[in-house]
Structure formats: structure tokens, C-alpha cells
Amino acid sequence: MASxxxxxxxxxxxxxxxxxxxxxxxxxxDHVIASDIKxxxxxxxxxxxxxxxxxxxxxxxxxxxxxFEVIKKHKVTQLYLxxxxxxxxxxxxxxxxxxLNMESLFHVLDMAKEKHIQQVYWPSSIAAFGPTTPKEDTxxxxxxxxxxxxxxxxxAGERWCEWYFNKYAVDVRSLRYPGLxxxxxxxxxxxxxxxxxxxxxxxxxxxxxxxxxxxxKLPMMYMPDAIRATIEIMQAPAEKIKIRxxxxxxxxxxxxxxxxxxIRQHLPDFQVTYNPDFRxxxxxxxxxxxxxxxxxxxxxxxxxxxxxxxxxxxxxxxKSLKFEV
Ligand code: SER
Numbered sequence: 172m173a174s175x176x177x178x179x180x181x182x183x184x185x186x187x188x189x190x191x192x193x194x195x196x197x198x199x200x201d202h203v204i205a206s207d208i209k210x211x212x213x214x215x216x217x218x219x220x221x222x223x224x225x226x227x228x229x230x231x232x233x234x235x236x237x238x239f240e241v242i243k244k245h246k247v248t249q250l251y252l253x254x255x256x257x258x259x260x261x262x263x264x265x266x267x268x269x270x271l272n273m274e275s276l277f278h279v280l281d282m283a284k285e286k287h288i289q290q291v292y293w294p295s296s297i298a299a300f301g302p303t304t305p306k307e308d309t310x311x312x313x314x315x316x317x318x319x320x321x322x323x324x325x326x327a328g329e330r331w332c333e334w335y336f337n338k339y340a341v342d343v344r345s346l347r348y349p350g351l352x353x354x355x356x357x358x359x360x361x362x363x364x365x366x367x368x369x370x371x372x373x374x375x376x377x378x379x380x381x382x383x384x385x386x387x388k389l390p391m392m393y394m395p396d397a398i399r400a401t402i403e404i405m406q407a408p409a410e411k412i413k414i415r416x417x418x419x420x421x422x423x424x425x426x427x428x429x430x431x432x433x434i435r436q437h438l439p440d441f442q443v444t445y446n447p448d449f450r451x452x453x454x455x456x457x458x459x460x461x462x463x464x465x466x467x468x469x470x471x472x473x474x475x476x477x478x479x480x481x482x483x484x485x486x487x488x489x490k491s492l493k494f495e496v
Contacts, residue, residue, distance in 0.1 A: 181254030260360030
């Protein structure tokens with residue numbers, strides 16, 4: 172609704188950075204409160220100062236009282252919880268990863284249950300699936316036996332979201348994002364991060380050592396599509412949201428060899444070597460392609476970017492940003 176006031180927890184991350192900009196364009200700068208654990212204007216890794224266009228609050232998502240204080244201060248109606256520890260980092264810090272990913276979700280769902288906010292967005296991931304899940308065209312409802320702490324937290328979170336909806340009518344909406352490719356803020360600690368790093372290294376050094384093997388196929392999406400999906404599911408009439416755990420969401424899939432080939436269409440001398448590390452096992456446990464017919468049918472999801480378009484757009488934008496990596 173135009174009258175909404177929105178709080179974004181984790182606004183300095185890969186998704187948050189772009190979501191804040193898009194939401195401010197729609198709702199107005201003053202109606203979108205950015206928040207992260209660091210003070211406003213702290214340097215992001217691209218060297219730019221961010222979060223100076225509108226309201227900003229320092230929030231540690233584990234601090235429920237602080238979240239409550241900001242909700243009351245700004246009369247927040249809608250909340251996006253984007254702070255999380257991603258797959259690779261959470262494998263190294265399982266207790267911290269579990270605590271951050273789950274406690275923050277409970278804080279937010281409880282705020283909605285107590286009617287302090289009207290609507291919640293929480294992201295899930297292809298990581299909610301596991302090695303026993305069918306790998307191609309993974310259905311919405313299928314075997315979910317995630318083998319990472321991150322994936323276990325996403326699957327558990329999905330079940331809690333649905334439970335809060337059924338039990339307390341909490342209007343929570345969620346998407347299972349594939350790997351996300353973007354050029355503004357970098358991802359951190361994920362397994363699909365290679366698909367962003369590869370562009371930076373292609374432009375900076377002309378070569379890239381990939382931590383996944385050449386043939387590791389994963390579902391991916393360009394950030395403008397992911398942002399549009401996120402805003403569209405939040406703006407859809409409630410009766411169209413038939414899944415209250417999390418929707419499968421898909422655009423296209425590729426392997427490191429395939430994206431390297433596509434980059435070589437623009438940078439013919441680009442070299443890639445492969446040196447798989449512990450993240451290979453994580454990638455191998457995830458689906459290779461996703462069936463997202465429920466999202467397409469229920470609320471009209473449609474992706475726009477394919478691999479070719481993403482590679483073109485990434486290279487043009489990174490070159491023009493003179494991105495320092
Ligand atoms: N892209 C995330 C990761 O790699 C998965 O959601 O951890």
C-alpha cells in the first residue's frame with residue numbers, strides 16, 4: 172500500500188542495497204527505513220558511502236527490543252528481514268549461523284503476531300533442498316533434507332512462517348531465491364558467490380580461479396528480477412499468496428564453464444581455472460534447476476533476464492562503475 176512504512180533489516184547486504192533503492196523509488200525516501208548492524212555511511216566494499224538518501228537506523232537483528240523501538244519510532248507497517256549468515260560462512264560457524272538466522276526470524280514473526288507490523292518478508296533459498304531432492308525441475312513440494320546449517324535454518328524458517336500464518340494469521344511472504352548476480356553490493360559467504368566474483372576478476376585480472384568445478388550447474392537469477400519478484404509478491408493481494416512457507420523462484424541455470432564461455436564472448440582472453448574447495452559439496456547438494464510454476468500461476472511471476480543478457484549488463488555496468496575489487 173502507498174501508505175506503508177517499510178523497515179529493511181540487513182539493508183547493507185547484496186539484496187538490501189538494491190531493495191532499499193527500489194522501494195524508495197516506489198514509496199518515497201522517508202517511508203523506507205534502512206537498517207544494518209553498522210552505522211550509516213560506513214564504507215561498503217565498493218568504497219561508496221551508502222544509506223544517506225533516507226532514514227537509517229543501526230539495528231542488531233538479535234536485539235528484539237531495538238527492532239521494536241524502531242518499529243514504534245517510525246510507525247513501521249511492513250518489514251523485510253534480510254540479515255542472515257549464508258551457506259559457506261554458516262558451515263564454519265554453525266551455532267552463530269543458526270542463532271542469527273532463526274532468532275531474528277522469531278523476533279520479526281512475533282512482532283507481526285502482536286500486530287506491531289502488518290506484513291513480513293523473509294527470504295528462503297534453494298539451500299532448503301538437499302542431496303536427496305530431485306535435481307532437475309525441482310518441484311515446489313518435494314523431498315527437503317538440507318545438509319547445510321544455512322539450509323536447515325531456511326527449511327525450519329519456512330515451516331515456522333507457515334505455522335505463524337496458520338496459527339496467528341501473520342501475513343508473511345517468502346521466496347526461495349536461487350543464486351543472485353549483481354554489481355552493486357557484493358555477496359558474502361555464499362556458495363553461489365563465484366558467479367559474481369568471476370565478473371570482477373575477468374575485468375580486473377583477466378583470469379579467475381573458481382572454487383566450484385567446471386560442470387557444477389546451479390539455478391541463478393539477475394538481481395533486477397529478484398528485486399521485482401520480491402516487491403511483486405509483497406504487493407500481491409493476500410488471496411493470491413497460496414503458499415505461506417516459501418515459493419520456488421527460477422530464471423535460468425548455468426555451470427562455471429558456461430558463464431566463462433559467455434564472458435569470453437566479450438573478453439576473448441579470459442582464463443578460468445578450477446580448484447574446488449569445501450563449497451563444492453554444498454553446491455552438489457542443491458538443485459540444478461527449479462520448477463516455479465506456482466509463483467508464475469499464483470501471482471504472475473515472470474523473469475526477464477537470461478544468461479546472455481546478464482553477462483552483457485554486468486560487464487557494461489561494472490566497467491562504467493570502475494569497480495575496485
Ligand atoms: N546464494 C546463497 C548461498 O550461496 C544461497 O541462498 O549461500
